[in-house]
Amino acid sequence: MKLYRLGENELIQWVTRQIRTDRSVVRGIGDDCAVLRGTGRNLQLFACDMLVEGVHFRRRDPAGAVGWKALAVNVSDIAAMGGLPRHAVVSLGLPRQIPVSFVDGLYRGLCRCAKRYGVNLVGGDTVRAAQVVIDVAILGEVEKGRVVYRAGARVGDTLLVTGRLGGSLRSGRHLRFSPRVREARALTAQARLHAMMDLSDGLRQDLPRICQASGVGAVLEVTKIPRHAGCSIAQALTDGEDFELLIAAAGRDADRLLPWAKRNLPCGLHRIGTVVAAKPHSVVTLVAPKGTKIPSSLAGFQHF
Template structure:
């Protein structure tokens, strides 16, 4: 790799690939390592796997100065919960690390932590520890979250097959401008339902926008994509491009075998009458349709670009 390359030159996905290439071969107790919504670690003598997730929020990136800190705290934990949901799991325990400037108002820090504890209580999570530290820059909070799921029900990004129909939950677009990104409810119940009913072959959460996340699912599944962007369910006033590219929607994207589609639609309406489930395209053979890198003229959110 050229010594003069910056993170911006490479982009987030390439940076992650370069870092994970330094890791040793996965050990037998790790059925799922880097590259999915969570890692999955085998539990000796159990039919369940432990889910491990790390996430962070940074002032000026994930929220702006002056935001309601309780809402920011809610978002900080719910981002990680959304990834547990995408694996079909249940969240269990969290560690919370906060790096703050000494000049930060204590009342703001308390409000932030109250938001985290509210999200934890709402989703059955125990906060069991963490760390605090000093920063001369913006507030940074890192969350480490564990969960569990039966190995037979664990859903990954890589299970999709050509011919699978692509679905998304909910509506897309305008999350940042409206403030919905601070109040969203992770699709935990929906993800668990999809896992236990075995309708899906692959699933992930959509946090960076479909323009970024759909190619990730397709690549993990070694497929191409046939997409109907005009079918994407959008919040009022949002364009297709905004719905595809803005991110912070925290909905679920799933691939479903064609023979299971009608049953999924029927049973979903009964289970979640207030949550829309929309088919937006399909997975194709890798050499047909669009390659994942060529789906969109504009990408979703990338931390380094």
């Protein structure tokens, strides 16, 4: 069987079943970051994200923006757990004929993002490759009482999302987005969030991941999804690469967070749905006022 027939979710599930870890691992494969027991009061977060030319960026994109994105997608994984990014290592696969100016730009972008988010770039590897490949691994930390997993959403919870969705690739926003570290920290300081993740593959693919991890279903009010200008509901659901936060919180906490966010979160916070009991064949139900057009086949981006 060829890999693309298996799909990314199945690949991850199948890998996860094969792996055993020891007691120092609080959470292994399957969340935005691995969670490791530290020696102090904090937990350690560990994750990696690989960008490939032609998939996540194009050679003609500004190298600085590509470098920024390579670290920012990892910082976003730390944000999704409620943590603070600390250290990163960078592996670069580079064609021999690539101009040094491209590599220079790449590092400037990496450094700019590192400085903005307080990340130490502490190591790396550079190897020859047919296409530009950038893999960043990141370490972060989070207080034991403030870590937020994908699993933890409860029936009756309100679903919230930061910022606006849709059109990230087309507009170039995917190359210059701001990971929601400050926003996640502010939210976990205000309330005990039940579940959180960052939206990389689009709501239509990512929301079922929270549902599956939590053993719940969801009702999504599609007209409530905050959209970027010019984006349809379908685009907001499926475009991906928004790197906004998807959150499940108790209804009373959401009621308190929404007005608080109006004053304190410039990116905005929106109620988009409700967590319901799991159903056997439909994890997420889309609802909309009569007359709203929703394409029948909504599917997000699959890597394979």
